Amino acid sequence: MDPRELIARSPLPQLLSSLRSSYINTSTPVLGASAFLCTIIIYTIAKMFGLWSRNEFNVEGQTIVITGGSDGMGKAVALELSAKGAHVVVVARTVSKLQATVDEMKTKAGNSFKQKFHYISADLTDPAECERMIAEVTAWNSGAAPDVVWCCAGFSRPGYFVDVPIQDHRQQMDTIYWTAANTAHATLRNWLTPVAPSGQMRTPRRHLIFTCSTLAFVPIAGYSPYSPAKAAIRSLSDTLSQEIEMYNGAYTQRHRNDAPAADVKIHTIFPMGILSPGYDNEQKTKPELTKKLEEADKPQTPAEVAQISIRALERGEYLVTTNFIGAVMKGTALGPSPKNSIVGDTMLSWLSNLVFLQVIPDLRSKAFAWGKQNGIPNSTSTPAS
Numbered sequence: 095m096d097p098r099e100l101i102a103r104s105p106l107p108q109l110l111s112s113l114r115s116s117y118i119n120t121s122t123p124v125l126g127a128s129a130f131l132c133t134i135i136i137y138t139i140a141k142m143f144g145l146w147s148r149n150e151f152n153v154e155g156q157t158i159v160i161t162g163g164s165d166g167m168g169k170a171v172a173l174e175l176s177a178k179g180a181h182v183v184v185v186a187r188t189v190s191k192l193q194a195t196v197d198e199m200k201t202k203a204g205n206s207f208k209q210k211f212h213y214i215s216a217d218l219t220d221p222a223e224c225e226r227m228i229a230e231v232t233a234w235n236s237g238a239a240p241d242v243v244w245c246c247a248g249f250s251r252p253g254y255f256v257d258v259p260i261q262d263h264r265q266q267m268d269t270i271y272w273t274a275a276n277t278a279h280a281t282l283r284n285w286l287t288p289v290a291p292s293g294q295m296r297t298p299r300r301h302l303i304f305t306c307s308t309l310a311f312v313p314i315a316g317y318s319p320y321s322p323a324k325a326a327i328r329s330l331s332d333t334l335s336q337e338i339e340m341y342n343g344a345y346t347q348r349h350r351n352d353a354p355a356a357d358v359k360i361h362t363i364f365p366m367g368i369l370s371p372g373y374d375n376e377q378k379t380k381p382e383l384t385k386k387l388e389e390a391d392k393p394q395t396p397a398e399v400a401q402i403s404i405r406a407l408e409r410g411e412y413l414v415t416t417n418f419i420g421a422v423m424k425g426t427a428l429g430p431s432p433k434n435s436i437v438g439d440t441m442l443s444w445l446s447n448l449v450f451l452q453v454i455p456d457l458r459s460k461a462f463a464w465g466k467q468n469g470i471p472n473s474t475s476t477p478a479s
């Protein structure tokens with residue numbers, strides 16, 4: 095049978111005309127409001143994919159310091175940025191891994207004749223070492239401060255709160271929070287030093303980037319040595335993102351008054367699991383319950399995390415997540431943090447808060463059921479006297 099005849103005989107034409115007459119209100123205000131809503135939705139989606147935006151993180155020819163740049167995510171970031179034409183300095187403690195990274199960067203460089211690479215061995219838990227690092231980079235960079243400082247140093251030592259010796263808890267605060275805070279302190283003291291109008295030059299915007307974890311947003315049993323230190327980084331980042339505005343405001347008046355040499359932007363990356371040497375190491379002490387609670391996470395490769403993070407920085411994002419579950423975890427804890435997009439982030443937080451009404455009780459009941467079935471781990475039982 096002719097398909098046109100089939101359609102004509104079916105109830106479809108009647109249904110459509112009744113819909114048109116009774117259900118679809120085509121009055122001008124309704125049409126106007128629908129068009130407005132559609133525009134907002136399309137605009138938000140397009141923005142999420144980076145349409146129409148200029149590159150807010152153009153690193154070609156810039157000097158970039160990456161702490162923890164000799165392994166895992168930090169190394170992947172170093173390789174990615176050297177491929178984009180940046181001069182890169184990697185900082186960590188072990189010299190052999192740093193040397194290997196510099197060699198690899200040279201082979202990945204976008205323009206190996208122009209680009210320079212360097213490493214500095216330093217334990218960044220020591221604030222004096224952070225000061226030395228910034229001074230050494232500045233001297234190596236012909237007296238100019240670095241344009242970007244990206245804090246990636248850190249590792250996780252999971253375990254139940256009472257099982258982990260108290261000095262290990264403190265050490266996690268040192269390696270996670272203090273390596274980042276010391277680096278930020280040394281960097282910002284350098285960047286924010288006032289320059290007289292006569293000494294002002296055209297200096298591009300500078301970026302200070304922290305690397306956090308989605309565990310700063312959502313609790314998972316077994317991460318008590320680590321999550322509080324990451325949450326502290328998030329709090330530092332939010333506070334600095336506001337405080338820096340004072341300096342950025344002063345910078346706009348640099349032709350009249352002493353002011354910092356450049357405008358500064360703060361960003362923080364919140365990865366999920368990363369398949370790094372640090373990850374292999376943390377798996378050794380990670381409680382089985384923790385592995386079960388985080389099983390929804392499908393760890394990403396360091397290169398994936400680096401590429402996704404850099405693309406988000408290019409779009410100018412402030413708090414950056416690297417996959418869908420990470421975004422939902424951020425959404426539930428976004429609170430007063432500055433948003434990347436008012437519409438997108440607000441809708442995300444509404445959705446996430448509904449999802450987490452179910453997720454948090456579920457995580458707790460899994461922990462309860464675990465204890466009911468397996469008892470407490472041996473190491474926490476009271477020693478026999």
Ligand SMILES: NC(=O)C1=CN([C@@H]2O[C@H](COP(=O)(O)OP(=O)(O)OC[C@H]3O[C@@H](n4cnc5c(N)ncnc54)[C@H](OP(=O)(O)O)[C@@H]3O)[C@@H](O)[C@H]2O)C=CC1
Pocket residue numbers: 161162163164165166167168185186187188189191216217218219245246247248249250269273305306307308364365366367368369370371372373396
């Ligand atoms: N792996 C994961 O699943 C996740 C990791 N993260 C975070 O991402 C970042 C990168 O993690 P990952 O890729 O696993 O890194 P790795 O553990 O593989 O590498 C850590 C890097 O930090 C350096 N480092 C460690 N301690 C110090 C120190 N005191 N001073 C200077 N450098 C130090 C290491 O070099 P050296 O030892 O030679 O000093 C190495 O270069 C970390 O901040 C981590 O907390 C966030 C979410 C998930």
Ligand SMILES: CCCCCCCCCCCCCCCC(=O)[C@@H](N)CO
Pocket residue numbers: 249250307308309312314320365366367368373376387388389390391419422423449453
């Ligand atoms: C649809 C939404 C559902 C949400 C379910 C929540 C699941 C929680 C997953 C927790 C994953 C934690 C990854 C952090 C890794 C990290 O930082 C450590 N490896 C330390 O290095």
